Amino acid sequence: MIIHEMSRQEIKELLTRASIGRLACAKDNQPYVVPLRFVYNSVYLYSFTTVGRKIEWMRENHKVCVEFDEIDATNSWYTVLVTGRFEELTNAPEHVAERNRAHELLNKKAEWWEPGFVKTIIRDEERPLEPVYFRIAISETTGHKAVKTG
Amino acid sequence: MIIHEMSRQEIKELLTRASIGRLACAKDNQPYVVPLRFVYNSVYLYSFTTVGRKIEWMRENHKVCVEFDEIDATNSWYTVLVTGRFEELTNAPEHVAERNRAHELLNKKAEWWEPGFVKTIIRDEERPLEPVYFRIAISETTGHKAVKTG
Numbered sequence: 553m554i555i556h557e558m559s560r561q562e563i564k565e566l567l568t569r570a571s572i573g574r575l576a577c578a579k580d581n582q583p584y585v586v587p588l589r590f591v592y593n594s595v596y597l598y599s600f601t602t603v604g605r606k607i608e609w610m611r612e613n614h615k616v617c618v619e620f621d622e623i624d625a626t627n628s629w630y631t632v633l634v635t636g637r638f639e640e641l642t643n644a645p646e647h648v649a650e651r652n653r654a655h656e657l658l659n660k661k662a663e664w665w666e667p668g669f670v671k672t673i674i675r676d677e678e679r680p681l682e683p684v685y686f687r688i689a690i691s692e693t694t695g696h697k698a699v700k701t702g
Numbered sequence: 703m704i705i706h707e708m709s710r711q712e713i714k715e716l717l718t719r720a721s722i723g724r725l726a727c728a729k730d731n732q733p734y735v736v737p738l739r740f741v742y743n744s745v746y747l748y749s750f751t752t753v754g755r756k757i758e759w760m761r762e763n764h765k766v767c768v769e770f771d772e773i774d775a776t777n778s779w780y781t782v783l784v785t786g787r788f789e790e791l792t793n794a795p796e797h798v799a800e801r802n803r804a805h806e807l808l809n810k811k812a813e814w815w816e817p818g819f820v821k822t823i824i825r826d827e828e829r830p831l832e833p834v835y836f837r838i839a840i841s842e843t844t845g846h847k848a849v850k851t852g
Contacts, residue, residue, distance in 0.1 A: 572773060574724040574726075574735055574769055575735075576724075576726040576728075576733035576734065576735035576767075577733055578726075578728040578731050578732070578733040579731075580731075581728050581729075581730075581731060581763050581765055582728070582765045582767070582785075583726035583727055583728040583733045583734075583735075583765065583766060583767045584726065584733075584767050584783075585724055585725075585726035585733075585735050585767050585768075585769040585783070586769060586781070586783070587769065587771050587773065587779075587781055589776075613731050615731055615732045615733065616733060617726075617732070617733045617734050617735050618735075619724055619735040619736060619737065621737050623722060623737065626739075629737075631736070631737055633734075633735070633736070635732075
């Protein structure tokens with residue numbers, strides 16, 4: 553196996569076909585990482601979730617990193633890292649267009665809304681469902697791939 | 703679909719059968735997340751990699767978070783988060799026993815060593831292969847599962 557950097561085109565293709573990314577945020581240098589559904593569109597990753605630790609932390613610290621991968625085997629995989637900035641798409645008039653765009657893009661992927669909108673029972677209490685739309689403004693992408701050898 | 707917390711036993715079982723986790727570390731509140739192979743053993747996660755950004759960052763800031771998941775479908779998944787502390791297992795005499803333990807545990811999983819030990823070509827230059835063993839001292843685990851309904 554040899555590990556190579558991916559080309560810009562390969563990175564773009566992986567981001568386009570990927571749906572689940574692992575989103576990392578941080579507070580007081582404590583990182584936190586969760587799987588989340590994303591849709592890639594040129595310079596943004598769009599997503600949707602409910603209020604919780606990750607949203608509270610990203611509202612405080614906009615720096616995020618999202619990891620996407622396709623792992624067939626230990627010696628055959630792709631992984632793409634996106635570094636960027638959290639931007640919440642609120643109900644405010646200046647966000648409406650982008651919020652609708654996020655909704656439209658996410659809606660194209662089947663069942664995209666389920667994890668964000670379902671009944672969540674934590675310690676026998678239902679968690680309130682406050683939908684939060686956001687986008688990640690991409691500042692950098694890097695990708696690596698492992699290629700099988702003889 | 704309803705999302706529930708996982709029991710301690712369910713979390714332990716998932717960590718035992720999981721092999722790839724997404725490791726998040728942070729520097730100056732910039733998070734960074736990469737997939738890596740782990741072996742769970744009671745209060746530690748053992749792993750192995752080569753020198754690079756994640757090792758440099760974790761040497762500076764020991765706070766880490768590792769995410770494991772099993773995603774069958776949008777409405778059927780498990781995810782476990784491990785919060786802990788990076789501890790490098792060097793060649794120093796006081797680390798030898800734990801380093802051997804890490805090696806032994808990782809060796810049980812087929813091909814575990816490949817991603818860390820392969821030829822890596824970055825910008826047409828081979829990257830030096832300096833193996834780094836480490837463990838994550840687990841301080842907290844949480845787990846959630848989505849259960850299909852109706």
